[in-house]
Amino acid sequence: MNKLGILEKGEWTMSEIKWRSNRLSQLGSSIFAEVAAWKLAAAESGLDIIDLGIGSPDQPPSPAVKQALSEAVLRSDMYAYPATKSGLPFRQQAAAWMKHRFNVELDAGSDIVTLLGSQDGLAHLAMALCDPGDMALLPDPGYPIYAASLALAGVEAKLMPLREENGFMPDLAAIPDEDWDKASFILLNYPNNPISAVADLSFFEQLINKARQHGVLVVHDLAYSEMGFDGCEPPSILEVPGAIEQAVEFHSLSKSFNMAGCRIGFLAGNAAAVGALRELKANIDYGVFDPIQEAGIVALREAIESPDQPKAGKLYERRRDVFLEALREEGWEVAAPKATMFIWAPLPPMQWVQDEHWNSRRISQEMLKQTGVVVVPGEAFGSEGEGYVRIALVENEERLKEAARRIGNFIRGHKR
Template identity: 60%
Template structure:
């Protein structure tokens, strides 16, 4: 007897909305370039190219040798980890948070970004997200069955959202608004006045603010990124995600935290209690050591900022010499670069994707096309500062040769 039922696809439709296809596509371009004999300089993925400090590594090494560390760690995070993160918020931002009710350990901030919508929203709800924005912002909504409303981030406004141009009916329907300052892919600078205006609007419409602050310790030229929890009354309507990945070169450790509004923190805690068992305790101990070091020695705490500021200066200067004027970011590990005029001022302007592909195949330099981050990213590429300075100079030299073909 045969089964006449049509074969089902074992692939959920939601996977088509996760936004990761371009990264797989760029990986294929890299293989093409390698097969053509190019030496690839990868300025695509924003993964730190250096390891954490010796203190962090020694702490991790010591803790993994203790037999008692191999029990289930618990979803919330150890009391020591949560207390140290709360102490960090007080030290760094002057913000007091309750380590028991307003602090939750995460397996990196992407863990929180991936699951928060499922914990606080119902299918069919609306959330406001930035465009351009980190792909998981909309990907997480697709998984949760939540509808995104995209707020554009445009150059003429310094890449800050125009909160007053979000329709009132969207504010009334939205469960949360997600923002990222300084951000990925754009390192826009949001000050306390902006956050206070956002908090006031969120209170009026009872909308949760979710602030992704993965680049909190990577400000340049004296700029120190601001926590939204510094705004008056923010904990009534806001949560903030912090990560150890970029600030302390602990990307592979997968550790971070969510802090702020206790109801939202509690909802994510309840959700995660059902899907995971928490962050490996030795990794939490290493994260504690990272924060203690940064609090005891400001130079240690500013190490990532100093490194990427220097790399930013080197690459922006070298690109200018090569004929490509690129905006200097105020923070993070990325340049958000508008395509050179020669590629835009044509009868048929180049797309970001065409530019990135041709650049990689001709020169071996990999960057990410801006449309990977949303429709507003068209006309830009993201360049990651994840190579040593001499490699960045070589990348700029190759890019200059590529640009000269179209001068």
């Protein structure tokens, strides 16, 4: 210690050294960590947990995909860095699938980059496209990585409210021209997580036209393309004529092909934006493990060659119907979503105790504590999510019925 009583460099204790950046506090809501702690406490108390929180598929990929992965893993030539190979076969198959599914023509060499899951690309895109101090337009509610990626890149987020009265679509005309002119990109995802809303090509045409007027890149997250219900076939924004000049789109094999743990997806569209992400990623990692790319090729090929094979959405459509009917019988009416694996539900019909503050967080916590059913508070996805909870349809039908029964008991227990 010097004469002024200040510790010299070598005298700092471990607890006094700051080894944590301030940006970590900007990486999204802490509610997910809180929910994990609630779940652990409920399990330790002896409750049977029905986890409808995280949207992780409970089904495996197809037998052919598993077979391709297992065979590739046993090959001796699969263990070099993926970046030392071209990775072109997967991108070619992705281009073929985009043509088959959306009638979109893509150059596998320049218009597609393979990713360690779409979240990998979403996390890094702002760093590839923007400089610190730039601004981007984001949805509220929105998937947490959207805002977190901007915090990592030092980019300002301008939020667009998604509200029920507007069909959970952004009001493009309400966004001031100065925001359009300042924005580097606008990010949306339809079918939407957490809201489960869907968009049609008419909306995408309006979006592309508006973005073109102001020189803004459109970033569309289409992770749930194969999970439409009631005959809904979610479109790609790249179907809009000329959109490839103005847009990029994320695709994921996680939900549509039950390959969440494999971590594989891709970004497609505008070659300059795709190339920027490819360049950044070349400095960060060596790409997707080749056996996983082999499995991804088989998954996409199956979708092309077996068009009568049920899509992932069929399973979740049945679960949606079973669960919502069970909730209805318990007195909780919730609108049926047209896509995804989620229910975006307004808070249940309970008579609030006037001197207590009940919100989506408290209701979710109390529901878990008393019933063992895990849901995610809407506020985890942004301030516009308050008043809702997100429920993931990731249990079988009998467990979903049981969850609805428990939730019904919880609602009745809080009525006066």
